[in-house]
Amino acid sequence: MIETPYLLFLGDAPDPLAAKVAQGIRDWRPENAVGQYRMPGCKADMKLPDMDLAEAHAAGAKTLVIGVANRGGVISEAWKAVLHTALEQGFDLASGLHNLLQDEADLVATATRHGRQLHDVRVPEVKYPIANGVKRSGKRLLAVGTDCSIGKMYTALCIDREMRNRGMDCSFRATGQTGILITGDGVPLDAVVADFMAGSIEWLTPDNDPDHWDLIEGQGSLFHVSYSGVTMALIHGGQPDALILCHEPTRSHMRGLPGYKLPTLEQLRDTALTLARVANPACQAVGIAINTQAMSDQEALDYCAETEARMGLPTVDPYRHGAGRLVDALGAI
């Protein structure tokens, strides 16, 4: 559990895209960010108050979150000057970088000296159980995709926002590093040891009130040969009541796998439901989320309408059109 609220560290971001993690926090949990910290030359701007460490501390920030990808894969000396000072001033640090904070001996020494935490969200901090398959109370949704990196996290976050706006009881459950930094906790599933994958998702989505929805961030795809085992563990560990099928219509092949075609939405529905019903016989496919970012407004609407007619399920781009119709369908379960 990462302490909130955050000061978002944008460093010397070479362009706005490098600050994707900070943007995710800004978009989805603005209440978690009291301000941004920018170094000379920073090309990213979250439109949050620029603060130095003392100002952010006074504003209540508990954790400095590295919201930017680093250059050359290393934590630079220029960054380190800020990170050391932050630890000395009472901040914890959180990062999703490949270059782990805990592998930097000088940062570990400073954190230890000042009693602060270093959170590397790529590394599990919990000893997860082996899944026991026992039915849990409360409701669970899982986003599954025809491919990786197709909008599953954004779909779950859009549904989370819509449910919150309606006053429904829900929790976005992060299963990847960006999601964990956005919300402050979750399971870095791709780094969990095989035997404990499904158990980690049971741990993440425990018994809850009957009307509470866990909105579980998907990972990988049953049809992506590199990562399908991770998806399988989400389907069985999450024991979802509802699946949202996610698709991006313009992909010519599976991400990183030339020669592998995407499955159809029908194939995804049939395969995912068959497997999901092992853990939860009542599981249903309730809606379809299309990632239309490569389409015009009219193309997006047409594609969703055609898909809805073919599949018989509410079909929207939740980021572009809102998740209202998906939440309507979930509310009927």
Add this chain to the structure above:
Amino acid sequence: MIETPYLLFLGDAPDPLAAKVAQGIRDWRPENAVGQYRMPGCKADMKLPDMDLAEAHAAGAKTLVIGVANRGGVISEAWKAVLHTALEQGFDLASGLHNLLQDEADLVATATRHGRQLHDVRVPEVKYPIANGVKRSGKRLLAVGTDCSIGKMYTALCIDREMRNRGMDCSFRATGQTGILITGDGVPLDAVVADFMAGSIEWLTPDNDPDHWDLIEGQGSLFHVSYSGVTMALIHGGQPDALILCHEPTRSHMRGLPGYKLPTLEQLRDTALTLARVANPACQAVGIAINTQAMSDQEALDYCAETEARMGLPTVDPYRHGAGRLVDALGAI
């Protein structure tokens, strides 16, 4: 890679069942075992020559394999006296115990001093790649089951033996600790980090001669919610040409999961083939292996005959009846 041949350490085995690993080596790779080492009170006997360390060393043994489950989950002082002496006399040690050799500082010190290896086969020794899904040459078989612990390893080993007897070119590919100790190498898949599971199986079963068969030991089951992700990674990383369906007819529920019924062989076939064809569109289900250990001779024959008539695939208990008909079917691919 564990150096062979072995001296099998049976310790003070309280009963024959405790020496399951040694029995597996004795049954499936007798050429890997020059002898056995028994301590006072040992109740197990592999019918191998009893040897002390010096005799085994003279007979060519390279590795002392702990072939017995330890009492109380710890490596006892009585065992350690033998293990230290073995390291001093030039043996490597290999173990599948939960209590890792590498966690015993005194054993590590002795091994380091004498330049010997400690192999804990529960711990991956290789940095595996992420799977790339590229089609590999050679043929691959994977055993899949309606449940865990249903005879998948024995099925693959029976097929391996039959193929060797026929002079066919094949390799048993171990994916669990017992299999690794039997053959001297493999992937401890249940201990691999999620992102690298499928890649570890690609690594284990590389390009090979067109007529070579990799006989891949299965793990878990697509229908076992605790471990299905591991099975999924085997199906996609192994890109099998052939599946053997494994079943045990007398189970009342999935292993360790009261309330979860076993799937039918038809459900297993359909689900496993659908997923396997993502990685290898030519994959076929070629035969069925029934674990009939809880049945009389006649019951076993009747059950196999009924299953064969229903499923249209050669059906045997390969351990009881031999794997000849399964190998016939594989030879036709």
